[in-house]
Amino acid sequence: MSPDVSPDESPGGSGARRGDGSSGAASAADGRVRVFLVDDHHLFLSGVRAELGDSVDVIGDADEVAAAIELIGERLPDVVLVDVHMPDGGGRAVIEAIGRTHPEVRFLALSVSDAAEDVIGVIRAGARGYVTKTISGPELTGAIRRVADGDAVFSPRLAGFVLDAFAADPERRGDMVPSFDPELDQITPREREVLRLIARGYAYKEVARELSISIKTVESHVSAVLRKLQLSSRHQLTRWATERRLL
Numbered sequence: 001m002s003p004d005v006s007p008d009e010s011p012g013g014s015g016a017r018r019g020d021g022s023s024g025a026a027s028a029a030d031g032r033v034r035v036f037l038v039d040d041h042h043l044f045l046s047g048v049r050a051e052l053g054d055s056v057d058v059i060g061d062a063d064e065v066a067a068a069i070e071l072i073g074e075r076l077p078d079v080v081l082v083d084v085h086m087p088d089g090g091g092r093a094v095i096e097a098i099g100r101t102h103p104e105v106r107f108l109a110l111s112v113s114d115a116a117e118d119v120i121g122v123i124r125a126g127a128r129g130y131v132t133k134t135i136s137g138p139e140l141t142g143a144i145r146r147v148a149d150g151d152a153v154f155s156p157r158l159a160g161f162v163l164d165a166f167a168a169d170p171e172r173r174g175d176m177v178p179s180f181d182p183e184l185d186q187i188t189p190r191e192r193e194v195l196r197l198i199a200r201g202y203a204y205k206e207v208a209r210e211l212s213i214s215i216k217t218v219e220s221h222v223s224a225v226l227r228k229l230q231l232s233s234r235h236q237l238t239r240w241a242t243e244r245r246l247l
Contacts, residue, residue: 033148036077037061038068038094039110040086044133048081048110051137056144065089069097076102078148081140082127084111084118087212089189095125108147110140114155117184117192117244129153184244186228194221198234199241 033056039045040063049058059075062068065088072080072094080098082091095107107127111118119130128147131140132155143153187195190211197207204222208215222237231237 032057033079033145034059034075034077035144036068036072036075036080038072038080038086038091039063039083041083048140052141052144053137055141065093068094072098072105073102076105078106079144080105080107081110081144082107082122084109084113084122085193090193091127092121092125092189095122095127099126106147106150108143108153110135119154121189121192131155183229187225191221191225191228194218195225195237195241198222199238 032054035052035056035058037045037048037058038061039048042063045061045063049061052058056079059077060071062071063086065086068080068082080094082094084091091107091109091111098105098107103126107122107129109119109122109127109130110133111130112133114132122130128150129143129152131143131153135143135155146153184192193211194207197210202210204215204218207213207218211218226232226237229237229240231240
């Protein structure tokens with residue numbers, strides 16, 4: 001994505017209602033795919049808008065989970081381009097919330113991460129595809145159109161993993177059934193965020209600052225993870241995360 005595009009100004013600051021004044025009932029007059037963007041980095045949001053240009057109809061964006069859920073529910077885009085890692089549950093929280101109320105909205109995850117855990121998490125939540133932020137503008141446009149048409153789309157480097165991690169269900173055309181990790185399944189999205197940072201060597205106060213939560217909340221999440229995984233030390237937690245490629 002173009003790194004030198006100035007970020008959009010949001011009068012209300014972080015999480016403010018943003019967009020072009022489009023409504024959920026409206027459709028692009030020329031038949032373009034209607035897209036909503038969710039990412040907590042304003043500079044990247046502006047870069048995506050610039051790369052997509054007039055190839056799709058970008059009807060709005062949000063930089064927080066709660067704002068994204070509210071605006072997507074109002075505007076009902078064809079495709080939501082969503083970042084995986086954000087505070088308050090990230091892209092997975094957005095996908096799950098909208099999926100319960102508006103299952104017709106399709107999601108394409110866009111992330112810097114190509115970790116197996118991230119891919120499985122958002123696909124299980126209901127995303128139709130997963131691409132990394134190294135994708136070019138034309139490739140991203142093509143991926144959005146394919147998701148809008150009902151296809152499943154993955155970055156080429158993830159294709160081998162996806163084939164290994166998901167088995168096709170012959171009874172349901174186009175759907176996928178994930179291969180579950182029982183231990184990983186019991187950890188919430190927020191606990192995974194904390195776990196990943198702790199395993200990378202972050203101090204509790206650094207995790208708190210990174211995720212915009214209190215140190216006491218970090219301690220609570222770490223204790224919950226250790227209890228669920230039946231581990232007793234930070235060293236064991238790091239080894240567990242490394243074995244599952246969560247770092």
